[in-house]
Amino acid sequence: MTTLSTTSHASEIDSLLLDSEKRKHEPVPSKSIHLTLSNALIITRREVRDSFRDWRIIAPIIILTFFFPFLAQWVASGFSNFLRGYGAELVGERTIPFLLMIVGFFPISISLVIALETFVGEKERRSLEPLLSTPLTNTELYIGKTLSAMIPPLVASFGGMMVYLLSLLTGQLQWRPQAMLVVQIFLLTIAQALVMVTGAVVVSSQATSTRAANLLASFIIIPMTLLINAESILMFLAPDVISPYGVGSLWAVLAGMFVVAVMFLRIGNTIFNREELLGRNLDSMNISGTLRKIGRYIRAVDDDGTPARNLKEWYTRAIPYSLRKYKTAAFVTLAVSLIAFIAGFGLGFAPQWRIVLPQGTLSPKSMDIIRDVLTPKIQEQAFWFILTNNLRVLLAATILAFFSFGVMALVMTPTVYVVLGYIFSQLILSGSDLGVYLVALIPHGVIELPTVLLGTAIAFRLGAVVTRPPQGETVGHAVVVAFGDTIKLTVGVIIPCLILAALVEVYVTFPLMLR
Amino acid sequence: MIETQNLTKEFDDFLAVDRVTLSVGAGEVLALLGPNGAGKTTTVRMMTSILAPTHGTARIAGYDVVKDAEKVRASVGVLTEQHGLYERMKALEYLDFFGEIYHIAKPVRQAHARELLERFGLTEAMNRRVGDYSKGMKQKLALVRALLHQPPVLLLDEPTSAMDPQSAKQVRDAIIDLQHESRTFLITTHNLTEAQTLANRIAIIRHGRIIAQGTMTELAQQMGAEQRVELRVNGPLNGLSKDIGDMVTICDSGEDWLQYSAPDPSAINPALMRRLIGLGVEVVSLTLMSSSLEEIYLRIMEEDEAVRPMKSL
Numbered sequence: 001m002t003t004l005s006t007t008s009h010a011s012e013i014d015s016l017l018l019d020s021e022k023r024k025h026e027p028v029p030s031k032s033i034h035l036t037l038s039n040a041l042i043i044t045r046r047e048v049r050d051s052f053r054d055w056r057i058i059a060p061i062i063i064l065t066f067f068f069p070f071l072a073q074w075v076a077s078g079f080s081n082f083l084r085g086y087g088a089e090l091v092g093e094r095t096i097p098f099l100l101m102i103v104g105f106f107p108i109s110i111s112l113v114i115a116l117e118t119f120v121g122e123k124e125r126r127s128l129e130p131l132l133s134t135p136l137t138n139t140e141l142y143i144g145k146t147l148s149a150m151i152p153p154l155v156a157s158f159g160g161m162m163v164y165l166l167s168l169l170t171g172q173l174q175w176r177p178q179a180m181l182v183v184q185i186f187l188l189t190i191a192q193a194l195v196m197v198t199g200a201v202v203v204s205s206q207a208t209s210t211r212a213a214n215l216l217a218s219f220i221i222i223p224m225t226l227l228i229n230a231e232s233i234l235m236f237l238a239p240d241v242i243s244p245y246g247v248g249s250l251w252a253v254l255a256g257m258f259v260v261a262v263m264f265l266r267i268g269n270t271i272f273n274r275e276e277l278l279g280r281n282l283d284s285m286n287i288s289g290t291l292r293k294i295g296r297y298i299r300a301v302d303d304d305g306t307p308a309r310n311l312k313e314w315y316t317r318a319i320p321y322s323l324r325k326y327k328t329a330a331f332v333t334l335a336v337s338l339i340a341f342i343a344g345f346g347l348g349f350a351p352q353w354r355i356v357l358p359q360g361t362l363s364p365k366s367m368d369i370i371r372d373v374l375t376p377k378i379q380e381q382a383f384w385f386i387l388t389n390n391l392r393v394l395l396a397a398t399i400l401a402f403f404s405f406g407v408m409a410l411v412m413t414p415t416v417y418v419v420l421g422y423i424f425s426q427l428i429l430s431g432s433d434l435g436v437y438l439v440a441l442i443p444h445g446v447i448e449l450p451t452v453l454l455g456t457a458i459a460f461r462l463g464a465v466v467t468r469p470p471q472g473e474t475v476g477h478a479v480v481v482a483f484g485d486t487i488k489l490t491v492g493v494i495i496p497c498l499i500l501a502a503l504v505e506v507y508v509t510f511p512l513m514l515r
Numbered sequence: 516m517i518e519t520q521n522l523t524k525e526f527d528d529f530l531a532v533d534r535v536t537l538s539v540g541a542g543e544v545l546a547l548l549g550p551n552g553a554g555k556t557t558t559v560r561m562m563t564s565i566l567a568p569t570h571g572t573a574r575i576a577g578y579d580v581v582k583d584a585e586k587v588r589a590s591v592g593v594l595t596e597q598h599g600l601y602e603r604m605k606a607l608e609y610l611d612f613f614g615e616i617y618h619i620a621k622p623v624r625q626a627h628a629r630e631l632l633e634r635f636g637l638t639e640a641m642n643r644r645v646g647d648y649s650k651g652m653k654q655k656l657a658l659v660r661a662l663l664h665q666p667p668v669l670l671l672d673e674p675t676s677a678m679d680p681q682s683a684k685q686v687r688d689a690i691i692d693l694q695h696e697s698r699t700f701l702i703t704t705h706n707l708t709e710a711q712t713l714a715n716r717i718a719i720i721r722h723g724r725i726i727a728q729g730t731m732t733e734l735a736q737q738m739g740a741e742q743r744v745e746l747r748v749n750g751p752l753n754g755l756s757k758d759i760g761d762m763v764t765i766c767d768s769g770e771d772w773l774q775y776s777a778p779d780p781s782a783i784n785p786a787l788m789r790r791l792i793g794l795g796v797e798v799v800s801l802t803l804m805s806s807s808l809e810e811i812y813l814r815i816m817e818e819d820e821a822v823r824p825m826k827s828l
Contacts, residue, residue: 039616042615050604054603126599134613134617135588274564275565278565
């Protein structure tokens with residue numbers, strides 16, 4: 001019983017509010033999707049109300065919803081009339097949907113501002129901590145805030161587009177749009193808002209001030225503006241909505257944006273946690289500190305970063321410790337590579353992809369020529385070519401994977417397996433001696449193929465780790481550890497194995513083939 | 516209600532909290548004292564399941580801060596260092612928002628919010644925007660927010676800072692009332708008088724480590740502090756300090772009073788009284804004075820500084 005409950009409501013309050021003892025025996029509430037959404041909407045409602053009380057947000061929304069569409073309609077009419085005078089009505093017509101997209105895009109660009117404001121602004125004003133002290137889960141907070149950043153700009157955006165469409169339909173132009181194109185533009189607007197907001201959450205979690213967040217936001221707004229340009233070009237060139245080279249390809253853009261949004265949502269949900277939000281106090285970059293940490297994890301034999309005392313311990317403890325982390329990544333890479341090989345193999349059986357190979361193996365004359373050319377000097381050059389080529393591919397895969405959440409690693413190297421599968425199918429179809437093919441592949445392949453698979457898995461994990469850092473680790477820490485592991489395994493395993501594979505290929509495989 | 520065992524928090528290479536072990540029972544108030552940056556806020560954040568401990572465990576209201584984070588947060592009321600209010604909202608609206616988060620039925624949360632606002636003298640301002648509130652009013656509203664869901668554990672960071680004396684008394688009275696209902700408090704404060712008034716026990720943290728904890732008496736004993744006695748006489752002292760100077764250490768004196776310290780006043784006082792009577796001094800009162808928390812705190816800090824000097828920044 002609370003002594004604060006002095007009014008007649010006291011008994012009612014006490015009967016409804018559980019004391020600590022009752023709470024202990026309270027059944028664990030199952031967090032259904034309904035409950036999660038319901039909790040998230042508590043946040044959304046407050047934030048949306050708050051946004052609509054801020055004149056800095058409401059003023060541009062009103063202007064862009066009710067004033068800008070008329071301006072756009074006036075521009076469209078004027079532009080069409082002007083072009084009609086020169087017999088270029090087509091150019092004018094193709095500009096109208098572009099302006100519809102712009103009318104929709106301007107209000108949703110505010111979603112970026114709201115997102116930065118609701119996440120970093122709240123962090124800066126210190127109003128986030130009381131919210132983080134409530135029983136709401138990270139996901140509920142994240143969904144609630146993401147929705148609140150999207151809803152007001154989307155309402156304004158749809159409102160603006162409706163005003164613009166109505167003014168076009170009923171105005172001087174009497175424009176009759178293709179329904180599919182209008183649907184695409186509405187969906188693109190939603191996707192753009194989703195990408196910007198989810199991207200802003202990622203940016204916000206890494207910044208402690210709105211100033212820093214605004215600087216980082218250019219990483220979102222610049223690519224988005226380029227994308228809008230690309231979309232406008234597609235609309236301008238589009239002959240019809242069905243053509244895969246015109247507006248039809250906007251579906252691909254839409255799908256791509258939803259993939260990016262899902263990726264951002266996943267990262268955002270991972271890094272939108274209490275630890276990340278309150279644990280980060282400084283925006284400044286400590287390069288030497290980061291390099292020191294990477295160095296520490298290159299030598300680490302365990303999660304605490306205990307360094308290996310000598311090269312033997314590094315090979316016997318540090319390398320196996322890091323390798324164990326790559327089970328999932330290796331499995332994914334292997335699966336993708338197998339699929340790539342099968343796809344290449346299957347492709348080779350399609351009549352339009354078949355090539356006619358000569359029957360049998362190389363003629364004795366050809367073999368003599370190769371024997372003459374394969375001098376020690378050429379062999380040495382071949383060794384360096386094979387080695388640097390493999391390293392270059394893995395380096396490119398690693399760099400691209402880092403900037404594509406790991407996706408590019410699974411595109412670059414598995415492409416080789418498509419080619420291998422295709423060649424294999426052609427050899428079978430031409431009735432060639434598969435033994436030669438296997439001799440040309442197996443001696444060095446038993447080293448090179450697993451090494452490349454591992455290298456790809458390393459690159460994949462380095463990029464993907466931001467989307468799902470290991471339990472209890474912050475994104476920053478996970479990336480630093482992944483960098484350490486990448487360098488450790490590259491130096492300790494990948495490079496030595498690729499050197500060995502190149503040596504075997506030049507000094508074992510080549511002579512075997514010539515026999 | 517609050518149990519921590521070797522609670523540790525590391526940020527990269529910085530050890531913010533180092534093996535903190537605390538135990539606060541139901542109806543107890545623990546004051547966590549320490550200089551700025553000592554680790555008080557990080558400790559509280561771990562107790563609120565906002566930050567995960569690097570090592571060690573903590574149970575709040577019977578729930579583990581890692582495994583039962585949501586239950587822990589449902590069981591604690593937190594007053595943060597910065598009040599962190601939404602300034603465009605009205606007080607009632609603000610409390611309603613937090614009440615909804617805790618799933619308190621609307622009529623109940625509204626009634627309880629009004630009741631608490633009345634208790635802290637905010638009724639007249641309840642329909643005003645929070646941005647128009649004074650610092651003290653904001654602080655009280657933040658405290659109301661922490662109390663709204665009637666949590667069994669309250670973690671209060673500087674609960675009366677920025678408050679006028681009357682408001683500060685309202686808050687202290689509320690803490691005492693709630694303490695009688697077996698609610699558990701952990702208060703971090705720089706106001707040592709307040710800590711001495713409210714807290715059953717005191718813990719002093721420095722460099723993330725608890726360097727002393729216990730009741731005031733226990734802390735005084737830990738520090739080996741000599742107890743002070745105040746002697747009041749009828750009339751001026753007339754050189755009394757010199758007359759008894761061989762028996763006790765005179766610490767301070769006024770026109771008709773003096774304070775002395777002795778290792779064991781109960782042993783020395785009877786002899787001292789005999790001498791005073793012999794000298795014809797009319798004794799008005801002889802009062803045993805306890806050491807102030809400030810004295811104890813400063814001595815503990817000095818001793819720890821001597822053992823583990825603060826690294827220069």
